[in-house]
Amino acid sequence: MGELYLLVQIGGRRAAIPGARVQSVVEIDQIVPVPLAPRHVAGLAALRSRALTVIDTRAALGLDPALCDTEGRAAVVELDGHGYALLVDRVEDVAQADAVSDRCDATLGPAWDHVALGFVETPVGPAVLADIAALVAGQAPSRSRAA
Amino acid sequence: MDDLLAEFVAETREMLAAIEGELVAWEADPADRARLDAIFRFVHTVKGNCGFFDFPRLEQLSHAAETALAEVRAGRRQPGTHLVNAVLAVIDRIAELVAMIECGETLPVSGDERLIAALEPDSEGECLPDDAREVSGSERRVSSAPGSNRSIRLPVDLLDRLMSGISDMVLARNDLARRLREAGNQPAIDGPFERLSGILNDVREGVTRMRMQRIEHLYNALPRLVRDLSAELGKQVMIDLQGGDVELDREMIEIVRDPLTHILRNAIDHGIETPSQRLAAGKREIGLLTIVARQAGNKILLAISDDGRGLDLDRISAKAVSHGLGTSTQIDALSHDQKLALIFEPGLSTAEQVSGISGRGVGMDVVRANLEKVGGAIRVESEAGQGTLFVLELPLTLSIIAGLTVESGAQRYAIPRSYIEEIARGRSDAIAVEELGDTSFVTFRGRRVPAIALGRVLGAGEAPPLASGVFVFVRLANGDLFALVVDRVLDNEDLVVKPLAPPVMATGVYAGTTLLDDGNPILMLDIPGIAARHQLASTLGARRMEPVEQVRHEDRENDRVILFTDLAGRRRAIRLAAVARIQTIDIASLAHEGGQHRASIEGMILPVAGIDGDLPAHGKLTVLRLSDGMREILFAASAVDDSAELASGLVPLADDPLLEGTALVEGTVTAVIDAHRLFGRLADASGPALGKVCRLPSDDDWAQAFLAPMLRAAGYAIASSEDDTPADVVFALADGSVDPANPARVIRLRTTVEPEHPDDTSIYRYDRAALLAALDRAPGG
Known part of the structure; x- marks a missing residue:
């Protein structure tokens, strides 16, 4: 309880990323595309002499990024020693969780189910607790395998 | 020391x-x-x-x-x-x-x-x-x-930390440099920054060298090992070592030493046949072992091949069954490659008799386990009667590698320079593109190799015709050659390669990423990965055909020239046969002394021709690297244009001794450089005269202190009077005696300027020109 979460909008929905995992929030201005990479890998971006892999979270959910506006900001996280920038529609706020539930009682739909770890109740309302590893892995692993 | x-x-x-x-x-x-x-x-x-x-x-x-x-x-x-x-x-x-x-x-x-x-x-x-x-x-x-403080020993992980810190500093420096450039000229900051940057480069080089060792250190012991083993087994084996200048982590050299020795032992013991068996099989009596080292992104590839009888799949399968690795039906169902891979299973040694040479209970399973422990890998290819190839992959967790940046589809990529054999423009006459089936081939210098557009590799839809691009010929660790066609070749850069995230790595075509000086990330291509994906790499065999073909094409090449523009802006041509490759060097690596420009390049000092006026203090210089097979000379060029056929005859020129004449090349009068004269003129200034060995009296201080360094600098190897190395030239001092049984040429030195009597053929010991001339006359080894 009482932990900090970064609240973001992904595909027009509110999601929460554990604050302790977020190294910083950055503006992504230039992305070097990676041909042949899965669709949710937007490319590489440089941050303070580091190359980050930019994950378009909307594409990771199976949404079409072209249909979602973005202000070009991303949450920088680290997973297994690699740096990722999770590109979202909008970064809303950092909030303290009032309550965290680690299960979803109802399905959130095919797009959200595999990235949702549960809910976070925050002063601004509830948010889906997003699984960073699932976002990085992208949409349904079986489908990206086939590519 | x-x-x-x-x-x-x-x-x-x-x-x-x-x-x-x-x-x-x-x-x-x-x-x-x-x-x-x-x-x-x-x-x-x-x-x-x-x-x-x-x-x-x-x-x-x-x-x-x-x-x-x-x-x-x-x-x-x-x-x-x-x-x-x-x-x-x-x-x-x-x-x-x-x-x-x-x-x-x-x-x-x-x-x-x-x-x-x-x-x-x-x-x-x-x-x-x-x-x-x-x-x-x-x-x-x-x-x-x-x-006591001349040498200390340090734990390797300390060096690791230092090294990774320096790499990050380089990246941060590059980032800062970009920001400074964006901010415009600020003399008060730019000066100190330049200095800092220079220091950092030095430090980086030092730290890199601390951990790295040329693979030569590993190679040094091998000829002897091969000689001893083959003598013991009554076989004739030649070893060919390539890529000795590839640098490898010191620790990695130690790790790879045993596996390499083991594979060599096996190859000589079981792979290479006896001379009579070889003759009967229609091969040369002398077996050939080849070891090629190559840097591949963040890996070092070590390919060890022999041209022996190959692995016996039937026997391997039978052994696997008897060792209980599977039923005979299961084993039979395995593919060729899977059966080969069985040799890495514990307890499988295919030798019928365990000999003293191999088969000491240390099997390929141990070799594989040891390599995998350090994150490496090993694989094997073999064809019956053709030979066996082992490829050892060694990790290079963090490295700075030389890369070539290229452009394809408006995006930049890096190719590790160690792969690149040659670069040629598609619009030149020397290049002919043919479509065979669905694959494109390019014929260049008499060889036909598969070609693929980088754009196509990377899944770009409609690619421009191949001929409009630049052909980058890349050679894989197993010797296979193919051409990667890019839109443009941009620059040579030193790259600090960092690993890629798994989703990017999974594409199989990238080996790493690095930040360029302008702060943008760039992807480094995984050349073997691309070759494998597009089946551009053949298995064994292809490489063994090459030497024959090269010989056949030698005479044809004589009449091809490379066109370039020299530093004075004149159009020049030089015979293709004399050009080993085209390279870019740092102007900073040049020195001008004694009326001759020299460049230090890959640990050698080579004379540079074609520089008449002043050069800028910084920047890069394009050079043609000329070779006569023994020595190398660089020729400076402001641009390399193309290669062409020398169709018309040459019109000799009287006034410039370094020009062979002028010729009509592609409708323009072009002067052709006389490579023969060039080598003649720069020969004594140029690199090693391969093979010649001089024997010096080892008990003479003057010979050791004065003569030996001069001879080494001129490229001769020195043997002492005790060892048995056959020498091409034996030096004798006026008062010294020479073993008359030695057939080599004897050069006598005297201490006086004038000969003491008329029929004295000795040379005054400080008469350098006469000394070198006498050495040149000696038969080469």
């Missing part, structure tokens, strides 16, 4: 420091067995180690001390104060001698007799040579002070 010797000195010093405490404790209690053992081990190790070098004094001293201590250990002698003092004196003397070796001083021939005599049991009661100990003690204090 060579590496081995430095290592010996460092090790001895380290041991000396370690037993310092033991010595004091032993002095206090001579009966202490543990101390005694430690000291015994020390003298024993010194004795063993100095056997490699020619240090008779060290050997005698340590041997005497070892003998005395062995007596004590066996209980035949009681350690008294006298013996303790004598041993301590010997150890002090060893330290003193080691310090002298380290400083490169010549050791006096003798002086240890009293010390050694004092160790004898019957010398009890005799006065210990106190003076000896005193002197040596004080000398040691003096000489060891500066000497």
Whole structure:
């Protein structure tokens, strides 16, 4: 309880990323595309002499990024020693969780189910607790395998 | 001081420091067995180690001390104060001698007799040579002070941390440089920043070198190993070592040494047939072992191939069944490659008889396990009757590699330079593109190799025709060649390669990422990965065909020229056969001395022709690297344009000796450089005259101090008068004698300027020109 979460909008929905995992929030201005990479890998971006892999979270959910506006900001996280920038529609706020539930009682739909770890109740309302590893892995692993 | 010797000195010093405490404790209690053992081990190790070098004094001293201590250990002698003092004196003397070796001083021939005599049991009661100990003690204090910090040993992980810190600094520097550029000219900041940047480059180079060693260190021992083994087994085997300049982590060299030796042993023992078997199979009598080292992104590839009988799949399968790895149906169902991979299973040795050479219970399973432990891998390819190829992949977790940046589809990529064989423009006459089936091939210099557009590799839809691009010929570790067609070749850059995230890695076409100076990330291509994905790499065989083809095309190449623009802006041509490759060098690596420009390149100093005026102080210079097979010369160019057929005859030119003549090339009058003259003129300034060995009297100080360095600089190898290396030239001093049995050419040197009598054929020893001329006349080896 009482932990900090970064609240973001992904595909027009509110999601929460554990604050302790977020190294910083950055503006992504230039992305070097990676041909042949899965669709949710937007490319590489440089941050303070580091190359980050930019994950378009909307594409990771199976949404079409072209249909979602973005202000070009991303949450920088680290997973297994690699740096990722999770590109979202909008970064809303950092909030303290009032309550965290680690299960979803109802399905959130095919797009959200595999990235949702549960809910976070925050002063601004509830948010889906997003699984960073699932976002990085992208949409349904079986489908990206086939590519 | 060579590496081995430095290592010996460092090790001895380290041991000396370690037993310092033991010595004091032993002095206090001579009966202490543990101390005694430690000291015994020390003298024993010194004795063993100095056997490699020619240090008779060290050997005698340590041997005497070892003998005395062995007596004590066996209980035949009681350690008294006298013996303790004598041993301590010997150890002090060893330290003193080691310090002298380290400083490169010549050791006096003798002086240890009293010390050694004092160790004898019957010398009890005799006065210990106190003076000896005193002197040596004080000398040691003096000489060891500066000497002791000449070399230290460090844990490798400390170097790792340092190295990764430096790499990050380089990236941060590049980032800062970009920001400074964006901010415009700021003299107050730019100057110090330039300096900082220069220092960082030096430091980076130093740190890199700290951990890296040329793979040559590993190669050095191999010819001997192959020679001994093949002699023992009655086989004739030649070894061809390539890529010795590839640098590998020191630790990795040690890790790969045993697997490599093991594979070589196996290849000679089981792979390569006896000369008669080979002849019967229609092969050359002499078996060929090839080892090629290549850097591939963040991996080092070591390919070891032989042209022997290949692995016997049936026997491997039968062995696998009898070892219970599967039923015979299961094993039979395996693919060719899977069956080959069975040799890496524990307990599978295909030899019918376990010989002394291979099959000592250390199998390929151990080799694989050892490689995998460090994150490496091994695979095997083999064809019956054709030979076997092992490819060892070694990781290079963090490295700075030389890369070529190219452009394809408006995006930049990097290709590790170690792969690149040659670059050619598609619009040149030398390039012919053919479509065979669905694959494109390019014929260049008489060879047809598969070609693929990088855009197509990367899944771009409609690619421009191949001929409009630039062909980058890349050679894989197994020797296969293919052409990657890019839109543009941009630059050579040193890249700090970082690993890619798994989702990107999964594409199979990228090996890593790096940040360019402008701060943008760039992807480095995984050349073997691309080759494998598009089946551009064949298996064995292809590479063995090459030499024959090359010979056949040699005469044709004579009439092809490379067109370029020289530094003065004139159009020039040079025969293609003389051009080894086209390279970009740093102007900073050039030096102008004695009227001749020289460049240091890949550890060699090569003369540079074609520079008349002044060069800018910084930047890059394009050079044609010319080779006559033995020596290399660089020719500066402002741009390399194309290659063309020399259709018309040459019109000789009288005024410029370095021009062969002028010719009509593609409708333009072009002067053709006379490569023959060029080599003739720059020959003595150019690199090693391969193979010639000079024998010098090793007991003559002048020969060693004056003559040897001059000869080495001229590219000759030096043999001493003791060793048996056949020499091409033997030097004799006026008063020295020469073994008449030696058929090599003898050059006599005299100390006077004028000959003493008219039929004196000797050469004045400082007459450099006459000396070099005499050497040149000697038959080459």
